Amino acid sequence: xxxxxxxxxxxxxxxxxxxxxxxxxxxxxxxxxxxxxxxxxxxxxxxxxxxxxxxxxxxxxxxxxxxxxxxxxxxxxxxxxxxxxxxxxxxxxxxxxxxxxxxxxxxxxxxxx
Amino acid sequence: xxxxxxxxxxxxxxxxxxxxxxxxxxxxxxxxxxxxxxxxxxxxxxxxxxxxxxxxxxxxxxxxxxxxxxxxxxxxxxxxxxxxxxxxxxxxxxxxxxxxxxxxxxxxxxxxxx
Numbered sequence: 001x002x003x004x005x006x007x008x009x010x011x012x013x014x015x016x017x018x019x020x021x022x023x024x025x026x027x028x029x030x031x032x033x034x035x036x037x038x039x040x041x042x043x044x045x046x047x048x049x050x051x052x053x054x055x056x057x058x059x060x061x062x063x064x065x066x067x068x069x070x071x072x073x074x075x076x077x078x079x080x081x082x083x084x085x086x087x088x089x090x091x092x093x094x095x096x097x098x099x100x101x102x103x104x105x106x107x108x109x110x111x112x113x
Numbered sequence: 114x115x116x117x118x119x120x121x122x123x124x125x126x127x128x129x130x131x132x133x134x135x136x137x138x139x140x141x142x143x144x145x146x147x148x149x150x151x152x153x154x155x156x157x158x159x160x161x162x163x164x165x166x167x168x169x170x171x172x173x174x175x176x177x178x179x180x181x182x183x184x185x186x187x188x189x190x191x192x193x194x195x196x197x198x199x200x201x202x203x204x205x206x207x208x209x210x211x212x213x214x215x216x217x218x219x220x221x222x223x224x225x226x227x
Contacts, residue, residue, distance in 0.1 A: 046217060091212055100161065105153070
């Protein structure tokens with residue numbers, strides 16, 4: 001069964017204190033790993049897609065990396081506006097039908113000024 | 114309007130009521146999805162539609178009934194719900210239902226069942 005585990009569940013940082021969020025996965029035939037940001041009361045906002053081990057993508061203070069077993073979302077010098085829940089999802093190959101996304105529970109990030 | 118929109122944003126209903134959630138995507142995508150997001154749980158896929166045809170039904174109780182009249186609109190009809198159905202219901206769309214496609218989400222409908 002495809003599984004996604006995110007850690008930690010919650011993370012508090014001071015403004016400017018860099019850190020990383022982890023997403024470990026077990027899937028049969030990874031088609032893609034997706035990172036989303038979700039603010040309270042809103043839908044998830046797409047951040048990155050990673051397709052193969054060794055791939056990296058960056059956007060402002062965020063950098064996502066991928067290995068064969070996990071992905072990291074590195075946050076460099078975070079600001080209070082980076083506070084949100086970060087969701088990881090994997091898309092695995094299936095026999096017939098759609099390749100659905102399997103989500104982790106998310107990491108709730110709080111950045112204090 | 115841009116992206117994916119959902120109405121209503123908040124809904125309170127009794128267990129005997131019938132209501133509908135609406136989703137509209139303005140992205141020209143061909144696939145649409147309903148997800149359920151409960152506290153402390155991962156997003157759960159409920160239904161997938163591709164070009165107005167349902168391609169996946171993720172063992173969802175029959176009190177949830179989806180409808181996709183065209184590739185831009187998706188409805189979720191609700192009847193005789195239970196309190197445990199209270200959750201954030203999210204609609205998403207993607208270019209196709211296949212692999213390598215990012216899904217774009219709407220803001221969600223916060224449903225409370227009394």
